[in-house]
Every structure is written in C-alpha cells, then in structure tokens.
Amino acid sequence: MTELPKTFDPAEIEARWYRRWEEEGLFRPSRREAEPWTIVMPPPNVTGSLHIGHALDVTLQDVLTRHARLQGKDALWVVGTDHAGIATQMVVERNLASQGVKRTDMSRESFVDHVWEWKAQSGGAITRQLRRLGASCDWTNERFTMDPGFSAAVIKVFVQLYREGLLYRDKRLVNWDPKFGTAISDLEVETREVQGKFWHLKYPLEDGSGFIQVATTRPETMLADMAVAVHPDDDRYRDLVGRKVRLPITGRLVRIIADEHADPELGSGAVKITPGHDFNDFEVGRRAGMKPVDMLNMLDAEARVVQTQDGLVPADLVGLDRFAARERVVERLDAGGFLERVEDRSIQLPYGDRSGVVIEPWLTDQWYVDAATLAKPAIEAVRSGDIRIVPKSWEKTWFNWLENIQPWCVSRQLWWGHQIPAWYDDQGNVFVAETEAEAQANAGGRPLRRDPDVLDTWFSSALWPFATLGWPEQTETLRRHYPNDVLISGFDIIFFWDARMAMQGFHFLGERPWKTLYLHGLVRDAKGQKMSKSKGNTVDPLGLIDRYGADALRFTLAAMESQGRDIKLDEKRVEGYRNFGTKLWNAARFCQANGIGASNTIEPPRASLAINRWIVGETMRTIQALDLAMAELRYDESANTIYHFVWDRFCDWYLELIKPLLSGAEGLAAGGQGEDAGAETRQVAGWVLDQILVMLHPFMPFVTEELWNALGDRTNPLILAKWPVPDARALDAEAGPEIDWLIRLIGAIRGARAELNIPPGARIALHVRDAALATTDRLARHAGAIQRLARIGGISDAPAIGGAAQVVVDEATFVLPLEGVIDVAAERARLAKVAEAAERERDSLAARLANPNFVERAKPEAVEKARADHEEKAAEAEKYRAALDRLG
Incomplete structure (x- = not known):
C-alpha cells in the first residue's frame, strides 16, 4: 500500500498514468479468445485542435471502450486523422504566403511534397491533445x-x-467557392443573415404590349436568365404562358413558362429563372426541357463575368467581379427604366465556412455518385x-x-x-483505372492526361x-x-x-x-447559446483540463449527455466534479489511515453486521442500475448513478457510520463489537471501494487508476481489471430497510435542525412517540450512531415539555424540545416572513408564465429562467411552511 498524498494533483497523475498505459501497450486489443468489440473515432482534421465538441465525442467513446475492456472484451478503438483537403491546403497556402510564396508558383508535385512535410512537423497536434483527455485508442495502428x-x-x-x-461525370450545379476555386459540400456552407436588397425589375413583353415584374437579390444574374416562371394556376398570367419577354441589357428573348416553383403569394408571383446559377432554377429549367449543357454560364471560377454561349453579354461587363457587375447592371436597368423599385431586406446568404466569401451556385462538370x-x-x-x-x-x-x-x-x-x-485522351474519352499503366493499356497506348x-x-x-x-x-x-x-x-x-x-x-x-x-447533441454555453468565436463564448477544453483535470471534464460531459439534448456547459459543473474527485481521494485516504486496503476477492466478503450487509446490497443495486444504463447508452444516468452512490451512500453515510467500528468503540448489531467487527468492516469497505474504482474508471480513469494502485499491490493495473457482476443473493432483506430507516431518521433530524436554525453545537434530547417494537429495537441498536451523527444528547420515550419540533419517520413521531435552545416565537415569526416572501415571488412568476405575451415573445432563455425561478421559489415556500408545521 502506497500512502496517498494529502493533496489531490490531477496534472501529475494524468501525465504519469497515460504514459504508462501507452508504453505498456494496454490500449491494444490482445485477447484473441475474448469477444471482439470495436469502435472507430470520427477522424479529426489533421489541421485541427481539440475543441469542446471533440472532447464530448471522444469522452463518450472512451467511456464505452474502457467499459468493454473491463468486461473482458477484446476492445479495439480505431484512431486516425483525416487529410481534410480544403482545410489543410488553406493552412499550408497561408504558411507559404507568409514566406512570399504562392501555391501557383510551385508545381503540383512540389506543393504536395510541402504538405507532407507540414504534416510531419505540425500535423497531428490534435492526437497529442486527445491523449491529455485520456483517449485509450490503439495508437500503434493509427491511420x-x-x-x-x-x-x-x-x-x-x-x-x-x-x-x-x-459513379459518373455530369454537368450540374455545385456550391462553388470562388476564393479557393473549388466545389464544396453543403457542410462547408455557412448560411448567414445579412442586410441586403431586393431589386424589383420590369421585363418587357416581346411585342411591347406591356411587361412582367420579377424580383431578385442578385440582379447581375439576369445576364444569364433563360425564362420567367409563373404558377400554372395563377390566373393573372394564364394568357402569357408561352409568350416571350425581351431581357433588358442583353436583349435575349426568353419564354414565360408555367411551374409550381413560382408562388402566387410572393411578390408579383413571377420569378426570373437562371438555371446556370440557382439550384431551384436549375430544377425548373430541367422540368422545362433545358439540358444542362445548354444552360447559360455567366461566371468563371473566380466569380468574374464571362461571355455567355449566345454572346449577348455587353463587352464592357465581361471581366468584372460579380459584385462590381451588380452595380453596373443596376445602373443600366435604372437608366433604361427597367428598375421598378429597390427594397431593403434581411436575406440569407451562403458563405464558405473557411474562405468567408459568398458561395456561388455554379454549373460545372463534376464526378457524381448515384x-x-x-x-x-x-x-x-x-x-x-x-x-x-x-x-x-x-x-x-x-x-x-x-x-x-x-x-x-x-x-x-x-x-x-x-x-x-x-x-482523358485528346478526344475527351475517359479511362478510369486503378493505375496509369492500366488506363494506358485500355487506351491502346494513346497519350493521356490525368484528371486534376x-x-x-x-x-x-x-x-x-x-x-x-x-x-x-x-x-x-x-x-x-x-x-x-x-x-x-x-x-x-x-x-x-x-x-x-x-x-x-x-x-x-x-x-x-x-x-x-x-x-x-451540441455543447453550448451556460446560457444555452451556440458557441462561436464572434460571440466570445467558446470554451477551451485544454484550459478546463489545466484548471480542473481531465477526469472532471470527462465526468461533466458524460453526466450532462442526455439523449436528444444539447449540453449547456457551465464551468461550475466542472469545478463541482473536480470536487467529487477530491471527495473520493479523501475517502481513500481515510480508508488507508484506518487499515482499509485492496480487496483480495472479486466476490463480496461475508458480512454479519447490518451496516456491511447494507453497503454490499447497495453496491449490487448500483452495479445493476449502471449495467442497465450503459446498455441503453444513457450516459447521464450512468454517471449520476455512480456519483450518488459514491458521494451519498459510501462517503456521506457508510464511512461515517463505520468510524466507531474501525476504532472498536461502537457496534451496530449484537455481537458486532471489538476486533471481529473491525476486521469484517475493513474487508467489506475495501471490497466496496474496489468496486467503486472499477465502476467509475470509464468516466474518471486517472484518479481511479491512481487510487487502485495506491491501495495495495495489484497483479494488473485498473484498466485491465474485471467489471463487477451483480449478485442478487447479496441483497439483504433486513439490513437494507434497517439502514435506510437509520439514514432517513438522521437526515430528517438534521433537516429540522437546519430549517429551525438550531446551533450546530447544541445537543438536544430526542423524545419518541408511537414507536412500534421494531423501531424501538432499531433505536436501541443504533443509539450511538443517532446521537453522534444527529447531535442528540439522549433518546427517551417520555413526553417532551414546552416548545418543540416534530419529525415523522414511518409510524413514529420524533420530538425535539427547543426551550432554551432557540427563541421559538421569534423563529416562528421569521419562518412565516420568509415563507410569505417566497410565496409572493412564486405567485408573481406564475402570473408571468401564465401570460401568453411573455411566453411567446420573450427570449427562450428568459422564459426558461422564469420557470426555473418559479420552481425554486415554490420549493422554498413549501420548505418554510413545513418548518412552521414542525413548530406546531
């Protein structure tokens, strides 16, 4: 047994244990005879650094992996990184630019070589950070x-x-990033609400008999318009379908077509159709019989105006940036009398999440999967x-x-x-093959160029x-x-x-x-807002690990992960779970100081004392509840199950109740005094503490591993221990109810003392009424514990005299005389005053929540806070009224 330091230092423990686990290959699957168990880590970008979303994701995976390993399974957690094409190229290009070098100054081969050099030197920082979180991946096979x-x-x-x-090549619209010159996925598009304009335009009918009005947020795209659409059931335009309008500026004649995309309730009910530059318009065009190859394209890869296939774009507009072209187009429309009006409006615009520029729908040839x-x-x-x-x-x-x-x-x-x-050969024929030699052979030796x-x-x-x-x-x-x-x-x-x-x-x-x-779900800030750098509310998980330790952060994320809900991360929760680790540490130190060490059995030791039979039964119930929660992937329930068992049952009650047994000063059952009681209790306490460390290990691997090894000489580190198996035979039908009764009685007396402001040092008498024989026997067996933990001077069945407080536990009433201890009249007045204040606030909040205007119009976080405050004040009012009732 290694004596534990007085101070719990997570940083030193975490670095030491992770290094040992990894160096000894304890994360590798090596149990060939065991049931295999496998999980893969979503590969983080090689350019990335650990953010709070990663921390949640990895914590949840590690909990399952360590749990499977403890269950004896051959657990494999696959780890690796993603080459992150656009993100990595952007980082490397930025590094080159700082040296005055552009990517285009290099050959493709030289640039790719440079990226590999960057990866060797700077890539993979996130994998080092994952280790700090405790990720028990198979690093020997990192991919x-x-x-x-x-x-x-x-x-x-x-x-x-x-x-x-x-898989085939096709001409379709894509999200095009003009800054990087590439198509990007929907995931890489960030929609922002910005202040923009709505331009209302007049398109003259071909015969000059009138015009049709359309509106757009991108007036420059009218240079590539190919139709005007109206709804087939819109009576206003029924006679115009099939006729043509002559577009301003280009003079192009385009048909008026019927399509349900046009909404009669919006604007004029007519919409301009630019199939080469709008996703909805592309589908409208295809329904109208337009082939993608015939759809007009008015922009190049850098979003500058190019001549369309029909040559109708004015030469002075060709070469302009799309936004400069917008200004010029609007000027011409206005000058020609085609600009009806301009409306200021908030609009949704797509931006490249990395480039920060507006994304263009662009018609181009790409490869597609069916x-x-x-x-x-x-x-x-x-x-x-x-x-x-x-x-x-x-x-x-x-x-x-x-x-x-x-x-x-x-x-x-x-x-x-x-x-x-x-x-491709010179005629544009494509040859797809695994190697260039195979493609060359399929092409009959013709010269080929590879798709770039x-x-x-x-x-x-x-x-x-x-x-x-x-x-x-x-x-x-x-x-x-x-x-x-x-x-x-x-x-x-x-x-x-x-x-x-x-x-x-x-x-x-x-x-x-x-x-x-x-x-x-997502990890949000304490107010429930989405984290973003612009809001300044992002949370650095490495900073939290520095302050509170990885165990505390991991336990926080697991305890708050409730299926289907986002996490509102409050640093106070992390601090609270760091205190939980400290609580366990101090409990282990107490055990060490009292001769309690590692258990020598997986099975629970034989126990005769009620308190020991009770804690063994509570341990079994906890294992059962934890197994069920883990099977259902209920992280919050799993974490809270072990938390409450450790804090409430083991630390706050069991260790307090066994203190006299460890010193030989008090027995809790007949024949339970002396060395036999102490020896039994040490064995049981050591066994329970071992089960706690195993159950808690998936959530808090570092502190549990340290305590496991400090409590005795072990054959294996905790990471390779055996998950406890619940045994219903260990549930004691008598000891459980008896100790539960004792805890409820002491808790009720403590609660009454706190509510009535009875000084902590005051030892008051306890008078018992209407107690059944079983209760009387329990009082006799546990008198010492009741007096010590509830600060009772003595227990009597004589009637109490004068002002007193009452608590009821089962059939018995327990009376606490208060004369000379507190001013009963003053205390009654104080409780009435605070109860009335709490009730006023409760009722005021209830009225606000009953007001539809508040619930519907206030910010969601304000409504949520009002509900929480209402619940808090209602509970306070109930508590103070109950305290008044105790005074009679």
Whole structure:
C-alpha cells in the first residue's frame, strides 16, 4: 500500500498514468479468445485542435471502450486523422504566403511534397491533445486517410463504382467557392443573415404590349436568365404562358413558362429563372426541357463575368467581379427604366465556412455518385432494426434524407487529396483505372492526361469503418472487428458521414458498418447559446483540463449527455466534479489511515453486521442500475448513478457510520463489537471501494487508476481489471430497510435542525412517540450512531415539555424540545416572513408564465429562467411552511 498524498494533483497523475498505459501497450486489443468489440473515432482534421465538441465525442467513446475492456472484451478503438483537403491546403497556402510564396508558383508535385512535410512537423497536434483527455485508442495502428493502404482502398472504391455505373461525370450545379476555386459540400456552407436588397425589375413583353415584374437579390444574374416562371394556376398570367419577354441589357428573348416553383403569394408571383446559377432554377429549367449543357454560364471560377454561349453579354461587363457587375447592371436597368423599385431586406446568404466569401451556385462538370441506389440498403437496415439509431427520434431524419437523396458530388478542384483515377485522351474519352499503366493499356497506348481534381474528403472517410481494418485485403483484423459495435457521432454529420458510411459498408462488405449509431447533441454555453468565436463564448477544453483535470471534464460531459439534448456547459459543473474527485481521494485516504486496503476477492466478503450487509446490497443495486444504463447508452444516468452512490451512500453515510467500528468503540448489531467487527468492516469497505474504482474508471480513469494502485499491490493495473457482476443473493432483506430507516431518521433530524436554525453545537434530547417494537429495537441498536451523527444528547420515550419540533419517520413521531435552545416565537415569526416572501415571488412568476405575451415573445432563455425561478421559489415556500408545521 502506497500512502496517498494529502493533496489531490490531477496534472501529475494524468501525465504519469497515460504514459504508462501507452508504453505498456494496454490500449491494444490482445485477447484473441475474448469477444471482439470495436469502435472507430470520427477522424479529426489533421489541421485541427481539440475543441469542446471533440472532447464530448471522444469522452463518450472512451467511456464505452474502457467499459468493454473491463468486461473482458477484446476492445479495439480505431484512431486516425483525416487529410481534410480544403482545410489543410488553406493552412499550408497561408504558411507559404507568409514566406512570399504562392501555391501557383510551385508545381503540383512540389506543393504536395510541402504538405507532407507540414504534416510531419505540425500535423497531428490534435492526437497529442486527445491523449491529455485520456483517449485509450490503439495508437500503434493509427491511420491517416492518405496513408498508402487507405489510399488503395479509396482508389478501388472509385474504380469499382465507376465500372458498376454508380459513379459518373455530369454537368450540374455545385456550391462553388470562388476564393479557393473549388466545389464544396453543403457542410462547408455557412448560411448567414445579412442586410441586403431586393431589386424589383420590369421585363418587357416581346411585342411591347406591356411587361412582367420579377424580383431578385442578385440582379447581375439576369445576364444569364433563360425564362420567367409563373404558377400554372395563377390566373393573372394564364394568357402569357408561352409568350416571350425581351431581357433588358442583353436583349435575349426568353419564354414565360408555367411551374409550381413560382408562388402566387410572393411578390408579383413571377420569378426570373437562371438555371446556370440557382439550384431551384436549375430544377425548373430541367422540368422545362433545358439540358444542362445548354444552360447559360455567366461566371468563371473566380466569380468574374464571362461571355455567355449566345454572346449577348455587353463587352464592357465581361471581366468584372460579380459584385462590381451588380452595380453596373443596376445602373443600366435604372437608366433604361427597367428598375421598378429597390427594397431593403434581411436575406440569407451562403458563405464558405473557411474562405468567408459568398458561395456561388455554379454549373460545372463534376464526378457524381448515384447515392439513391447506394442508399437503399441503409434505409432498410434502420427500418428493419439491423442498425439501431439512438436516440430513436433521429430515424425520421435518416429516412427523410436518404429517401430524397440527390447525386453526391465527389470531386474537388484542389491539389491536396486523393487525385481522381481518371485519364482523358485528346478526344475527351475517359479511362478510369486503378493505375496509369492500366488506363494506358485500355487506351491502346494513346497519350493521356490525368484528371486534376481530387476526391471530396467525405468520400474517403466514408470507408473508415473497414478501410482502417485493412480492406480491401481480407485481414484477420477486418474479419474480427467488422462490423463495428457502435459509432458515436454528432448529429450534424448524420448525412455527410454517417449515412455515407452505411451506404459504402453495405455495398462493399455486404453488411452494416456498425450495429448502433449514437448521435449526441451540441455543447453550448451556460446560457444555452451556440458557441462561436464572434460571440466570445467558446470554451477551451485544454484550459478546463489545466484548471480542473481531465477526469472532471470527462465526468461533466458524460453526466450532462442526455439523449436528444444539447449540453449547456457551465464551468461550475466542472469545478463541482473536480470536487467529487477530491471527495473520493479523501475517502481513500481515510480508508488507508484506518487499515482499509485492496480487496483480495472479486466476490463480496461475508458480512454479519447490518451496516456491511447494507453497503454490499447497495453496491449490487448500483452495479445493476449502471449495467442497465450503459446498455441503453444513457450516459447521464450512468454517471449520476455512480456519483450518488459514491458521494451519498459510501462517503456521506457508510464511512461515517463505520468510524466507531474501525476504532472498536461502537457496534451496530449484537455481537458486532471489538476486533471481529473491525476486521469484517475493513474487508467489506475495501471490497466496496474496489468496486467503486472499477465502476467509475470509464468516466474518471486517472484518479481511479491512481487510487487502485495506491491501495495495495495489484497483479494488473485498473484498466485491465474485471467489471463487477451483480449478485442478487447479496441483497439483504433486513439490513437494507434497517439502514435506510437509520439514514432517513438522521437526515430528517438534521433537516429540522437546519430549517429551525438550531446551533450546530447544541445537543438536544430526542423524545419518541408511537414507536412500534421494531423501531424501538432499531433505536436501541443504533443509539450511538443517532446521537453522534444527529447531535442528540439522549433518546427517551417520555413526553417532551414546552416548545418543540416534530419529525415523522414511518409510524413514529420524533420530538425535539427547543426551550432554551432557540427563541421559538421569534423563529416562528421569521419562518412565516420568509415563507410569505417566497410565496409572493412564486405567485408573481406564475402570473408571468401564465401570460401568453411573455411566453411567446420573450427570449427562450428568459422564459426558461422564469420557470426555473418559479420552481425554486415554490420549493422554498413549501420548505418554510413545513418548518412552521414542525413548530406546531
């Protein structure tokens, strides 16, 4: 046994234990005879640093992994990083720019080499930070989405999908980032509300008989308009359908078409259609019979005006930036009498989340995956229960998206990433192959050029559950650990990653990638607001670890993770759980000081004393409740179950009740005095403390490992210990109710003393009325504990004289005489005053909450605070009235 220091120092403990765990290979799966258990970490960007969302995600995964390991399973937690195409290229380009070098000053090969150098030196900072959080991943097999094995899997998938007709090249609209010159995914688009304008324009009818009015937030796009749409049931325009308008500035004649996209209730009911530069208009154009190849394109890759296919854009507008062109177009429309009016309005604009520039819908040739075909098995798997989604409420979102899924654009115009394995000859014929030599052979030796685009990073990360296990090679690891057991993911990437993993897993391995998909919420600030740098309310998890330790942060995140809800992170909660760790530390020091150490048995020791039989039973109930909560992935319930057992049952009650037994001064049952009682109690206490450390380890691995090893000489560190097994035989039908009664009685007396301001040092008598024989016997057995812990001077069945307080426990009434202890009349007046004040505030808040204007118009956080304040004041009023009733 190693004596524990008086002060609990998380930083020193965490660094020492993590280093030992990793150096001794304790995170590696090595139990070949055991049941395999597998989870993959969503690969963080190689450019990233640990943020609070990562901390939540990784904590939840580590809790499950450590729990599985303790259960004796062969636990594998796959870890690695994503090459993060656009993010990494942006970081490296920025570094080059600081040296006065542009990417375009280098060859593609030189730039890619430079990125690899950057990764070797600066990439992977986040993996070091994950270690600080306690992530028990298999670091010996860390993967990277650009490592050779993974890259081979990516190329194979692309080629096979192409050959099966499920991947093809097409001309469609994409989200185009003009700053980076690439298509980006919906996930990389950030919608912002900005103050903009609504320009109302007049388009003259071809015959000069009138005009039709349209409105737009992007007047420059009228240079590529190809139609005006009205609703087919809009009587105002029924006779105009099929006729043409002549566009101002370009003079282009375009048809008036009928399409339900036009809303008769909005504006004039007529909308301009620019299929080459608007996602809705693209679909309208296709329904009208326009082919993508014929749709007009008026912008280049840098969002500057180019000449359209019909040559009708005025030459002086060609080459202008889109926003400069907007000013010029508006000036011309106004000068020509085509600008009806301009309206100031708040509008939603798409921005690149990394570039910060406005995204343009842009018509371009890209590679697409037939996602609708791949989605079918993923839909059926959830519907049949083959894949369980937790919380179940997310199933509807899964179905809605996958059943209406659009083709998946998988090409990006970057240099960093998996270059698309497609080659073209001079006639534009494409040859898709795993190697250039194979493509060359298929082309008959003709000269070829390779497609310069790279694949979307979501394409490669969709292979994560199986490519990390060695696929396409049929490795033992793949056979043993696929499918994975569970995936932990933020709900915000259910489409971009989770669903695509399911699609690719079914298609290439014929079965689900994981059995359960757990979707957690967002971590918000203490007021429930979304964290952002602009608001200044972000939380640095590493800073919290520095202040309170990793265990405290982990326990906070787990305890607050309630299925289907976001987390409101308050630093006070982290501080509170650091205090919980300190409480456990001090309890272990108390045990050490009293000769309580490591248990030598997995089974509970034999116990004759009621207090020991009770704590063994409470331990078993806790194990049962914890097992059920863990099976249901109820992190909050799991954490709170072990928290309340440790703090309330073990520390506050059991250790307090056994103190006299440890010193031999008091017995709690017949024959329970002396050395036998002390020896039994030490054995039981040591066993219970061991169970606590094992149960708490998945949530607070560092402090539990330190205490486990300090309490005795162990064969294995705690990380390799055995998860406790509940045994119903250990539940004692007599000891449990008896000790529960004792705790309720002492708690009631303590509560009455606190409510009535009885001085802590005052020892008062306890008079008992209407006690049954069983209660009288209990009072006799536990008199010492009652007097010590409730600060009672003596227990009597004689009537109390004078002013007194009463508490009722079961059938018996317990009377506390107050004459000479407090001024009863003054105390009665004080309680009446504070009760009335609490009731006034309670009623005022109730009236406010009953007012529909307040509930509907006030900010949600203000309404929530009012509800919380109402509950608090109602509880206070009830407490003070109960105290008054005690005084009689």
